[in-house]
Amino acid sequence: xxxxxxxxxxxxxxxxxxxxxxxxxxxxxxxxxxxxxxxxxxxxxxxxxxxxxxxxxxxxxxxxxxxxxxxxxxxxxxxxxxxxxxxxxxxxxxxxxxxxxxxxxxxxxxxxxxxxxxxxxxxxxxxxxxxxxxxxxxxxxxxxxxxxxxxxxxxxxxxxxxxxxxxxxxxxxxxxxxxxxxxxxxxxxxxxxxxxxxxxxxxxxxxxxxxxxxxxxxxxxxxxxxxxxxxxxxxxxxxxxxxxxxxxxxxxxxxxxxxxxxxxxxxxxxxxxxxxxxxxxxxxxxxxxxxxxxxxxxxxxxxxxxxxxxxxxxxxxxxxxxxxxxxxxxxxxxxxxxxxxxxxxxxxxxxxxxxxxxxxxxxxxxx
Ligand code: SDX
Numbered sequence: 001x002x003x004x005x006x007x008x009x010x011x012x013x014x015x016x017x018x019x020x021x022x023x024x025x026x027x028x029x030x031x032x033x034x035x036x037x038x039x040x041x042x043x044x045x046x047x048x049x050x051x052x053x054x055x056x057x058x059x060x061x062x063x064x065x066x067x068x069x070x071x072x073x074x075x076x077x078x079x080x081x082x083x084x085x086x087x088x089x090x091x092x093x094x095x096x097x098x099x100x101x102x103x104x105x106x107x108x109x110x111x112x113x114x115x116x117x118x119x120x121x122x123x124x125x126x127x128x129x130x131x132x133x134x135x136x137x138x139x140x141x142x143x144x145x146x147x148x149x150x151x152x153x154x155x156x157x158x159x160x161x162x163x164x165x166x167x168x169x170x171x172x173x174x175x176x177x178x179x180x181x182x183x184x185x186x187x188x189x190x191x192x193x194x195x196x197x198x199x200x201x202x203x204x205x206x207x208x209x210x211x212x213x214x215x216x217x218x219x220x221x222x223x224x225x226x227x228x229x230x231x232x233x234x235x236x237x238x239x240x241x242x243x244x245x246x247x248x249x250x251x252x253x254x255x256x257x258x259x260x261x262x263x264x265x266x267x268x269x270x271x272x273x274x275x276x277x278x279x280x281x282x283x284x285x286x287x288x289x290x291x292x293x294x295x296x297x298x299x300x301x302x303x304x305x306x307x308x309x310x311x312x313x314x315x316x317x318x319x320x321x322x323x324x325x326x327x328x329x330x331x332x333x334x335x336x337x338x339x340x341x342x343x344x345x346x347x348x349x350x351x352x353x354x355x356x357x358x359x360x361x362x363x364x365x366x367x
Pocket of ligand 1: 010092179180185214216217247248249251256298300304320
């Protein structure tokens with residue numbers, strides 16, 4: 001029996017396993033299977049990147065055609081799946097979509113039999129479930145035409161709009177949200193997968209974990225405060241007052257990125273183009289004022305969620321969809337991690353150091 005090893009709280013900077021799916025470093029580099037994630041966001045399609053993450057290499061054109069066709073076919077909800085999503089969405093209309101999405105995923109009957117297909121089926125179906133949960137019994141916007149891919153179809157299902165340029169922007173953000181090493185929700189998925197509980201319970205654990213504001217659930221608050229400031233001065237005052245009260249500002253800080261989050265940098269560049277198109281330069285100016293003040297005051301960089309919230313707002317997407325969009329994209333990274341975990345599995349079960357009372361005798365204590 002090997003000796004226990006004590007590690008920092010929160011497993012900070014602790015390498016718990018090896019992975020060949022993605023890698024980040026404190027200097028602000030993020031790679032997916034060896035390729036720069038921001039290069040993929042700039043030049044690849046969602047389907048190419050999903051195939052790369054799941055299979056470990058970029059698809060040939062024949063493989064891409066086959067994968068895209070399979071993804072599109074799998075994205076259609078069965079009658080039972082649609083009925084469950086409609087029931088949950090209309091029974092619990094006040095629940096955040098992420099909560100209802102978790103319930104539907106843990107409850108639906110999957111069409112696929114083998115685990116690999118079940119993983120892909122869940123990822124493929126999340127946009128349809130999200131749309132159904134939001135629009136309820138009302139007919140959700142017609143799906144994108146036969147020719148449109150995952151991102152354009154998803155964009156249309158949540159906005160009702162077919163806009164090639166805005167869908168392309170949406171696709172870039174989805175690619176950046178797809179994967180991020182052993183972040184909390186991916187690690188929760190791997191812990192569940194390591195017990196051999198199977199794909200649905202593993203996705204349910206990941207969806208439950210993603211919700212936390214320290215992980216995925218920050219972008220709603222980010223948008224609220226960003227839309228509340230009306231000048232650069234107000235933006236700076238907002239930062240100073242939060243820091244003075246020792247409160248955290250959502251959208252800033254990261255366990256790994258200490259200089260910059262490459263995704264935030266990339267998205268900020270993309271936002272400039274969209275901001276000009278729809279006259280929202282001021283919103284970007286105030287956001288940059290907040291970012292500068294945070295860096296000046298605490299040397300804490302913006303993380304992906306800070307600029308993603310602005311990007312989604314500028315793409316005309318409503319705030320209740322923000323976290324579910326993160327989940328939809330990350331479900332492809334979860335696909336890859338589930339497979340990697342079970343392919344070379346060891347139950348994830350750490351030790352703990354007991355610091356509670358000892359040698360108490362039941363029945364002998366004074367009441
Ligand atoms: C994502 O892990 C991933 O990969 C996540 C993610 C992914 O793709 O899956 O990249 C997604 O990055 C979104 C993160 C969204 N959450 C937020 O934006 C919430 C605000 N951020 C923080 O709560 C925090 O920065 C964390 C949780 C993201 C990281 O926290 P750590 O590594 O545990 O660091 P910490 O909380 O111990 O903070 C260290 C110091 C503290 O100051 P001191 O007590 O040492 O003086 O930095 C300060 C913190 O107070 N700090 C902040 C801050 N974040 C850290 N101060 C003000 N505002 C903040 N946002």
